[in-house]
Amino acid sequence: MGEPLLSVRNLHITYHRQGGSVPAVRGVSLDIEKGGSLGLAGESGCGKSTLANSLLRLLPPETEVTGEITLDGKDVLTLSPGGLRAVRWTSGAIVFQGALHALNPVQTVGDQIAEPMLVHETADSQDAARARTIELLGRVGLARPRATAYPHQLSGGQRQRVLIAMALACDPLLLIADEPTTALDLMVQAQVLALLDDLKQERELTLLFITHDLSVLTYACQRLAIMYAGRIVEEGPAWGVFENASHPYTRALAAAFPTIGDRSSRMAPSGLGGDPPTPGNLPSGCPFHPRCPLAEDGCLVEEPSLRVSGPGRSAACILV
Amino acid sequence: MSGSDRLTSEHARRRGRRRLILRKVLGSILTLIFVLVFNFFLFRVVQTDPIGSLFRGRNVPAETLENLRTSFGLDKPIGTQFLFYLKETAQLNLGISYQTRQSVWDEIVVAIPPTVALVGVSAVLSAVIGTLGGVIAAWRRNTWKDQSITSGTMVFYSMPDFWLGMIMLVLFGVVLGWFPVGGMTDAGSNETGLALLLDELYHMFLPALTLTLAYLGEYTLVTRSSLLDVMGEDYLTVARAKGLRDVVVRNRHAVPNALLPVVTLTAINFGFVLSGAIAVETVFSWPGLGKATADAIRGPDLPMLQGLFLLFSAAVIFFNLIADITYSWLDPRVEEI
């Protein structure tokens, strides 16, 4: 058990806009061991994509980022521009969401996959890069002719695979998958998940999997962290957190997805009422209290910190 | 659209593109026909007696005039006259100028090269400089670089182009005496070859500067706007995430996408090359199509105006077609329709 591959300590991210400052991430800490996999779940606006982008310092320059991010032993936030560029895609790579917008419309997908190889010189020549591109495309299940296709000529599922192939181009240590299965239909989702699982095993990838779909994470990840209003509100082994949640929010999230084959889950009203809070306008005390079925008076006063709720588990709720 | 494969074969794509081009060419021809119809009927409405106007003030016997009218087919029904007009136009027989009594076509042909030279050079310069300015302004948006470029070009774009020319002419020609005050060559000089060319360029400097300044604003604005749109796209973040330098992200990923509308604009503007400098040519007495138009207005020399209008329209239609085709060739997303 050496050093974790990724270590985040007390990360605060604040956007500064014309209307004011918006705290998107408010003190997040997490670790991922080498070869491990962490799932990060939450509704939109909870800060998970902001967190993902911050790991490679991809946020707009006016964004205020404090805390510590250590990736493969390097302090990401204090790297020089040259050092940062070297780390990007080689130590950590991101599979972005919304594949059509993540790909340059006027460049072939093959060129886009080969590009980082040439930039980081992990391929010796154009031909080597091309060969490796075709190899990667094959590995993600796409035929050779796809290399000369433009993004708009591929289906959504195919584009997602291209993004995965692209992320693997420089053999990264950490793979960050930001909502890779959103907006794909169930069949394709399953294929993409299976692919990620295979890749993780054969390349000993460390995986950070971000999504709003809890059921997906329990399949793909060892550990789970739930985010709400810019903070982690529960953390622990995936199945444990899913089956037996400590935090009321996790419980609601887990119940929101009917289990196929379980008729009772179809009948029982679940799903969380209300909307997630806007980052600039958080409720007092625990930000979840307006939607929490178990809220008490104490919940309006102070925001609970993460406390141990079981072996290797923690949750941020006063009821724990 | 899951599982379906929209990757069409290269062959099918080419076929689709050819069909697209054919449709656009036909569309352009149709527009040109409309222009011819418009041109003919509009001027026919006003030119109630072209022969009379042509020989106004000259002592020509009525019989000769009648013979001329018959030979020009002016006694025939309007439909026949229109077909006659089409035939003549196709043979580049555009009538006779009221003012000079020479063939309209001959007068026009002589005036084309000076205009193409002046406006062509200005169009290229304004496109290049304007686009560069727009790229810088967008990439460094809201900094002083952006604001000075944007405000500066906006000011130039908001003034009458010929007024800017007047200022240039008075300041650099009259007051400072650095440049000539008009014409394309020095009157009375017999230079030839290179010396003549240099003299012409010398005369062209001020009007070209005027036109370039007046029109680069459009390119700056469009490029800036287009690049700003592109800058919000995710694939630029992806490019950065791959470890590319900022400049490379800009030049390899952002700019090519942003340039698509600029290319269209440039091609369209080349269509306006012929008609773009009417007032500026007048200020600098530059012997091109613009000055010919201004002179024709003073008549009014209707056959000249008719011929010039036809030429201007044809140029615009042609270059709009080129713009369309170029865009569909550059943007891989355009297939059919």
Next chain:
Amino acid sequence: MSLAMQRRRATAGRVWKQFRGSRQGMIGLSVLAIFIMMALAAPLLADVRELSPVYARAAGNPQWAPPGEFPPLGTDFIRRSVWAQFVWGSRVSLFVGLAATVLTILIGSIVGILSGFVGGRTDAILMRVTEWFLVIPFLPLAIVLASILGRSVWNIIFVIGITSWPSTARLVRAQVLTVKQRLFVDRARSLGGGGTHIVGHHILPNVSGLILANATLAVPISILTETTLSFLGLGDPTAASWGKMLEEAFVNGAMTRNAWWYFMPPGLGILAVVLAFTLIGRTLEEIANPRLGGR
């Protein structure tokens, strides 16, 4: 006051507040206000008789006098006060610019709304006509029409209106199509609202913002076109606009004499008014489409 009225009032108030906060918008508005006041107050600022060459001669004005000699702006080639021409010329330039824009917007909006709302064959025909106008070089067409129709203020207004409406029509049509797709139009139909009702109560309010922004940006084009047409000799000989001043300055040799006091003021006036409208138009665009804000 009906609910719709109230909401519209509130929107207008909101827009004004946002506009007031925009520095570029307020600069544009102030400059425009100055020129409009100058145009309206023309009789107070300069004697209209000074525009007559006969009066000027009788008054013993010098020819080509610089401002030092004949404040505030000197005299021209036939002894008339340049200041008087500038002040009174502003009326013509502003009037023609605004009137031509009104015509442009009127034609463009009607065509755009008809085309977008009725659709089908009407749309196809109108769009063909619009495209045709867009392809024809604008200035030559204006020149041709003006040459044929003759030199008067109303003809110039007509010519500019007739040649500028296509881009407005295209914009309006696109917006109408967007609005049409929205559910509430179908709801209005199912409630029994007829064509005019839908157009009046649903389409127009959602399109008017766009039309207003487009109008403010169309005025500069109208003014610059009138200036160019007048400079080329197609303006109304009796109505001295700023463009006409530039023409007379040019034709009578103001440049060789460096009579800057004759051709600088009208050009600066045009520049100022055009910039003012452009700033106002851009501010309105930013308010209507917040995505553009901060650009």
